[in-house]
Amino acid sequence: MGLLLIPFNADHSIPLRRAPDVRQACTEAYGPETEDTPTEPYIASLRGLQGIIGAYEWRKNGVEIPALGARIHPHYGVFAPIRGEYIGLVNDAPLPELTATQSVAFDIGTGTGVLAAVLARRSIKRIVATDQDPRALACVRENLTRLGLAAQVDVVQTDLFPEGRAALVVCNPPWLPARPSSPLEHAVFDPESRMLRGFLNGLTAHLEIGGEGWLILSDLAEHLGLRTRAELLSVIDAAGLKILGKIDVKPHHPRVSDTSDPLHAARAAELTSLWRLTAK
Template sequence: MPPHPPATVTWWENDQQRRLPWRDPGERRAVQVVVADDLTADAALRIATRGTGLLWRGDFRGARQLRDALRRRLARRGIRDDGDPRATYLRVRQAAAHRARVLGMVLIELDADDRVPLPHAPDVRRACREAFGPPVARSLIPLQAMLGAMGARQWRERGVAVPALGERIHPHHGVFAPTRSDYVDLVARAPLPDAGLAFDIGTGTGVLAAVLARRGVARVVATDVQPAAVVCARENLARLGLDDRVEVRRHDLFPRGRAGLVVVNPPWLPGTPHSPLEAGVFDPGGRLLARIVRQLPDHLTPGGEAWLVLSDLAELLGLRTRDALLAQFGRAGLVVRGRLDARPSPTPRPDDPLRHLRAQETVSLWRLGLAR
């Protein structure tokens, strides 16, 4: 099948109709576009809130100033915890989605080489290519998406220090990055079963597969559904000299067969993801976790062990109960052999109404085996 043509947007400018494709594959789209000349920030906020894109034609620094002014206005609408964490959390998520939608309305035109034809614009060619693939034509891009791509470029270049490996892991755009070491440390210190083969399900940057290989597991098969994660994990494992022992495959959950050790660090919050990065965090309706637990027994050797890494934040927020999780294990025929806990040290935002709950979060590595 031929690939889908990129979505386009049409607008009027200087009495001419213009039409360009979007550069990024993001889902939030302006359906109408106006040129953002001489607008006050309050007027821009009203227009952007209606879903109309603001195409910036002035100095690039002005586009950032407009974005910052919108952000300040949106931040003023603080949310208070009314004692019902679940309801507060849902309001926080709604507000975040609204903020992302409105900020995504500040638009920049890119030329056919991904250059920004505005004074004082940075060179975003490499960042855009890495995040969105090679350019094909002139295009429009939300400033937010462009800044995201530039941030990702820096992370990819510098990498993230992973103390358990004593090395850096280099995340790609949209791939879940191991910025928190708590869960990696759990995988580095859990007692290792005698397993010649391990599966790392949802490998992301490949960080946990690398820890397993460094701990002496002879062969690891790592899977992820995200193509960017597969490329990223392969690159990281090759850089660490572990690609002869770790095979990375694009696959939905488990590869065929059984392993003596199966490691899974799934998205840990029930909810709808709005970007590839969020797909590492949010699990629609908790259905992915349910599928993982249900399918696990078919991929473990009889004496094998599964390490399920899971934060209890969903429980603290009232989105899941501990009893329901244990019942899922039981229904799948899994027994808990042990659990290792870590207290993450998050840096809660001072305006986060749920920061008192985030401060209580525990990340656990559940050691699961077959009941029979």
């Protein structure tokens, strides 16, 4: 279907009989403010259009987040928090004692802002949420405003860390070290583990003494032979960090039980973990 091309007018209407009205969905995906916004008639693949329509529905309907008792509305191209198990880990892990007196947390690579929202609901007084992607920044602001949490969270566009230190620094990097094939895959694939390594290597410089870094990571990459556990442990050690604990959860999304999935064996063995790290 990627080879089936559809003509569009510049206003995103489709000049074909009985074509659906996808103008709103396309406007949200391309955004009035980006360089990608078409100003002339154009063509796009049916597969691309399906992605745009799917994202429009996710944004409109939102994703129910039990830990928040509310819905998070992902924007087109922003990592959607469909797999709830990692959110449960952040909701349930014991907060570092230091947060009782220094109630500041960073959420590195915030995406929709779901983890920042969970921390805000867990009564962290001030949160700084970062991302590099302008779509994510717009998305997190909208979600936090909708949840009434915007005053607790500063949203900052930066590469990894904001200025300063925090008692708790949370990061859920893309779980697979592989090259994205399109800009939309940057939230899923982390080429050469750049974000994972950047987070680990920069963590001690951004943690208060006695603070904790929470790394959220699935071991799917290990089951696929893309990273070894020894490599991960060696990066943690070389970054001057020690492991305080690890809380694991088994994913429960539908693909885990899909035996026709070529990655079934790896998915069935997968664990998602919250690694509690601190400076050595």
